[in-house]
Amino acid sequence: DPAEVGHYDTPGNANDVALSFGYAFVADGTDGLRVLDVNDPENPTEISAYPMTGAAYAVSMYRRYAVVANGDEGLRVIDVADPENPYEAGHYNTPGTAFGVTVLGDYAYVVDGPAGNGLRIVDLTDPAAPTEVGHVDIPGTARGVTVSSNKAYVAADDQGLWIIDVTDKSNPQELGSYEAAVQAYNVAVSYYAYVADGTGGLVILDVHDSAAVTLV
Secondary structure (H helix, E strand, O other): OOOOOOOOOOOOOOOEEEEEOOEEEEEOEOOOEEEEEOOOOOOOEEEEEEOOOOOEOEEEEEOOEEEEEOEOOOEEEEEOOOOOOOEEEEEEOOOOEEEEEEEEOOEEEEEEEHHHOEEEEEEOOOOOOOEEEEEEEOOOOOOEEEEEOOEEEEEOEOOOEEEEEOOOOOOOEEEEEEOOOOOEOEEEEEOEEEEEOHHHOEEEEEOOOOOOOEEO
C-alpha cells in the first residue's frame, strides 16, 4: 500500500537519483545535478546544485563522489563530500552520448549511445583522471545498465537486453541477449532481470542461462 510522503519539484527533468547519507543526488537533465536533503522525507529541501553543459541522464555514487552520465559531455565526477558545495573533481569524455551509469567497486559502467556504440568501463581509482579500460559494442542505443556477479546487463532500446561478461574489465565479452523486448530503457537484476520496456511496461526475464534468456 505505497503512499507518497514527500515531494520536491526539481526545475528540470528528474531522470535518475542516487542516495547517500541522507542526501538525494538527482540527475536533472539540462539543469544538472541537484542535491536534496531528505533526512526529513516529508520535507525534502534542495541545498545545492551543480550546473552542467550537457544533460544529466543518470547518477551513481562512488565514495565521496556523484558520478554523472552527462549526455554529450560524457562522464562527470562530482565531489559531494560537502553536499552544500559540490565541485567537479574529474571528467571523462566518452565518444558518444552517456545515457546511463552504474558504479561497482572502482569502476563505472557507462552506456554510451549511439555514436559510442555500447558499454564503456572506466577506472575511477583516480577520480581526477578517470580512465577507460574496456569497451564492447552493442547494437542499438544503449540506455541503461546494471552490474551483478561480473555481468553487465544493458538495456539497448529497440535492441532489447544484452548481457556482457565483465570479469576481465579490459576485454568485456557478449554472453547473450533478448531482443524481443522493445524500447528497453533500463534494467534491474535480482535473481531475474526486470526491464523497463517503455510502452511495453515491465518485462521480467530469466537470465540464469545468459545464452538462452527467456521471458518469465
